[in-house]
Amino acid sequence: MNSAHIVLRVVTKLLFAPILVFALYVQFHGDYGPGGGFQAGVLFAVAFVLYALVFGLEETQKALPPVAAKIGMAAGVLLYALVGVYTLIAGANYLDYDIIVPDSDHHAGQHYGILLVELGVGIAVACTVLTIFYAFAGREPEIDEEDW
Amino acid sequence: MADPLVAGAAAAVAEPFVTPLNATTLLDISLLSMLVVVALVMMRLRHLFAVVMLSGVYSLLSALFFVSLDAVDVAFTEAAVGAGVSTVLLLGAMLLTTRREKLKSAERAPIAMLVVLATGAALIYATWDMPSFGDPNAPANATIGRDYIERTPEDIEVPNIVTAVLASYRGYDTLGETLVIFTAGVGVLILLWPRARRRVGTDDDGGQTP
Numbered sequence: 001m002n003s004a005h006i007v008l009r010v011v012t013k014l015l016f017a018p019i020l021v022f023a024l025y026v027q028f029h030g031d032y033g034p035g036g037g038f039q040a041g042v043l044f045a046v047a048f049v050l051y052a053l054v055f056g057l058e059e060t061q062k063a064l065p066p067v068a069a070k071i072g073m074a075a076g077v078l079l080y081a082l083v084g085v086y087t088l089i090a091g092a093n094y095l096d097y098d099i100i101v102p103d104s105d106h107h108a109g110q111h112y113g114i115l116l117v118e119l120g121v122g123i124a125v126a127c128t129v130l131t132i133f134y135a136f137a138g139r140e141p142e143i144d145e146e147d148w
Numbered sequence: 149m150a151d152p153l154v155a156g157a158a159a160a161v162a163e164p165f166v167t168p169l170n171a172t173t174l175l176d177i178s179l180l181s182m183l184v185v186v187a188l189v190m191m192r193l194r195h196l197f198a199v200v201m202l203s204g205v206y207s208l209l210s211a212l213f214f215v216s217l218d219a220v221d222v223a224f225t226e227a228a229v230g231a232g233v234s235t236v237l238l239l240g241a242m243l244l245t246t247r248r249e250k251l252k253s254a255e256r257a258p259i260a261m262l263v264v265l266a267t268g269a270a271l272i273y274a275t276w277d278m279p280s281f282g283d284p285n286a287p288a289n290a291t292i293g294r295d296y297i298e299r300t301p302e303d304i305e306v307p308n309i310v311t312a313v314l315a316s317y318r319g320y321d322t323l324g325e326t327l328v329i330f331t332a333g334v335g336v337l338i339l340l341w342p343r344a345r346r347r348v349g350t351d352d353d354g355g356q357t358p
């Protein structure tokens with residue numbers, strides 16, 4: 001690893017964790033403030049893209065292997081669809097979350113359903129964006145200094 | 149209760165809404181003009197690196213415009229995807245090709261110009277039928293939008309109505325959108341992945357080559 005771009009590397013290291021925390025906040029606070037699965041997923045992926053830009057693709061793929069991203073893509077969509085299947089089995093319409101907690105006086109089922117579905121969206125979006133990035137970035141081993 | 153669509157239409161006929169020319173409107177107009185300027189500059193430039201950077205600028209300006217429209221969630225998606233991920237992907241794509249766009253022969257330019265002008269004229273003609281910007285009696289605000297605002301506290305009890313509409317009322321649509329994103333990822337994988345695996349050498353799942 002070269003010692004160039006020390007400012008960028010320090011700043012990236014400082015920013016990486018807060019971006020992930022912010023993504024989680026956007027994910028799980030989507031019921032109350034702006035945000036939700038799509039936004040959180042994109043933010044989560046952007047943190048890794050930033051890391052890859054500064055520290056290289058291989059380092060990033062050690063932290064989050066491409067296989068994991070590929071599995072996550074499918075797992076997120078499956079989680080969403082399975083919530084619907086669960087409501088069907090429980091005896092309501094597809095994606096009718098009220099059945100999850102049937103005798104709640106404040107629609108707790110809706111809250112759980114939305115949380116799970118948004119989590120599925122978040123996982124799917126984050127992993128898809130990362131997979132696309134890995135696919136693009138993997139075609140060129142590293143971005144050369146003079147190419148910028 | 150009267151039919152909201154009819155009531156809305158009646159109100160619109162009674163006194164047509166005129167968008168007020170206040171500071172917010174002026175800000176919106178200046179942001180939109182900057183978008184047009186950036187688009188024109190991108191069209192004229194031949195240096196692809198500058199074009200990619202300007203596309204990031206374009207996305208950031210759009211994000212600002214969305215903030216001005218109070219669509220904060222859309223704004224930071226635009227900032228992260230448009231200015232962040234897309235710019236990086238375009239840079240990656242640019243590295244695989246030349247740095248400058250070749251000048252094309254202007255043989256078909258008149259036809260292209262005609263098509264563009266006709267489409268633009270049709271779009272501008274269509275905007276005359278649209279409600280004024282910010283009209284509270286516009287169909288989007290008066291009918292289904294008002295319905296969601298009134299019903300969400302009783303049906304879902306989630307403070308953020310956007311989330312309630314997205315994940316609960318329109319759960320099918322959002323499942324479809326998630327599937328579209330998944331499909332996009334699979335498409336990119338099919339087109340680009342095998343080459344990437346050989347070059348980077350992360351051959352970790354069987355070394356299957358097509």
